[in-house]
C-alpha cells in the first residue's frame with residue numbers, strides 16, 4: 001500500500017512508498033517498455049497492449065509525473081485532457097484511446113507517434129520553408145478540428161488548446177504532423193488555470209483575459225516564426241501573430257489556407273525522411 005497524502009496544490013507531495021514506474025511493469029492491459037518523453041505534467045512511455053488471441057500492439061502511455069500525482073489540480077487537468085482529446089478525431093490530432101487506473105496510477109493511452117517533436121527536429125536540422133509550411137498546415141488543421149469539436153449531443157465544446165509549442169507538435173516518420181497534449185486545454189465551462197509556455201502565449205492569454213481559437217493561431221504563428229524566417233511566410237505569420245485578435249486569421253483553418261496559398265508544401269516523403277534521419281541518428 002502506498003502512503004500518498006493529499007497535499008495543497010502548491011506544495012510538493014509526499015511520495016510515500018509509491019514505486020516509480022519501471023520497464024516491465026504492467027498497468028491494466030499494458031506493459032511498459034521504456035520512457036520516451038517527459039513534459040511539465042506527464043511521463044510518456046512506450047507500452048505494449050495485449051489482448052485475446054495473441055493481439056499485441058505498441059502504444060504511447062502518459063501518466064502524471066510522480067511528484068504531481070497526488071495534487072488534485074493536476075489530476076483534474078489530466079482527466080480533463082483525456083476527456084477533451086477523446087472528443088476530437090482528426091489525422092492531425094493525437095487522440096486519447098483509453099483512460100484507466102491501475103495500482104493507483106491513472107494513465108492515458110494514445111496511438112504511438114513514431115517520430116520526433118518539432119522542438120527536436122528544429123534543434124537537429126535547419127528546416128526549409130516548405131517543410132515548415134507542411135507542419136504548420138497540419139497543426140493548424142488539427143487545431144481547427146479541436147476548436148470546432150462538439151460533445152455527443154452536437155453542442156460545441158468551445159475548446160482552445162492554450163499550450164501550442166514546438167514540444168507539443170509531433171512529426172511522424174510517415175510525414176504527418178499532429179498537435180498533442182491537451183493538458184491545459186480550456187473549454188467554455190472550464191475554470192481558468194494560468195499555465196502554458198509564456199513565450200508562445202497570445203497577449204490576451206498573458207493578461208489573463210478570455211482566450212479563443214485566435215489565441216492558438218497566435219501561438220502557432222510564434223512557433224512557426226521560431227523555426228523559419230523565410231520571407232515566403234513572413235506576411236502570413238505577421239497576420240497570425242497580430243497583437244489584436246481581430247487582426248489575426250479568424251480561424252486556424254484560414255491560417256492553414258493562407259500558408260498553402262503562399263508556399264508549395266513539402267511532400268510526406270520529404271518530411272518523413274527528415275524525421276527518419278533524426279530517429280536513426282538518435283538511435284546510433
Ligand SMILES: Nc1ncnc2c1ncn2[C@@H]1O[C@H](COP(=O)(O)OP(=O)(O)O)[C@@H](O)[C@H]1O
Nearest residue numbers: 037038039040041042044060110112113181183
Ligand atoms: N503519442 C505519442 N507518441 C510518441 N511520443 C509522444 C506521444 N505523446 C507524447 N510524446 C512524447 O512525450 C513528450 C511529452 O508529452 P506531453 O503530452 O507533451 O506531456 P506534458 O503534458 O507533460 O507536456 C512529447 O514532447 C513527446 O516527445
Ligand SMILES: [Mg+2]
Nearest residue numbers: 039167168181
Ligand atoms: Mg507537452
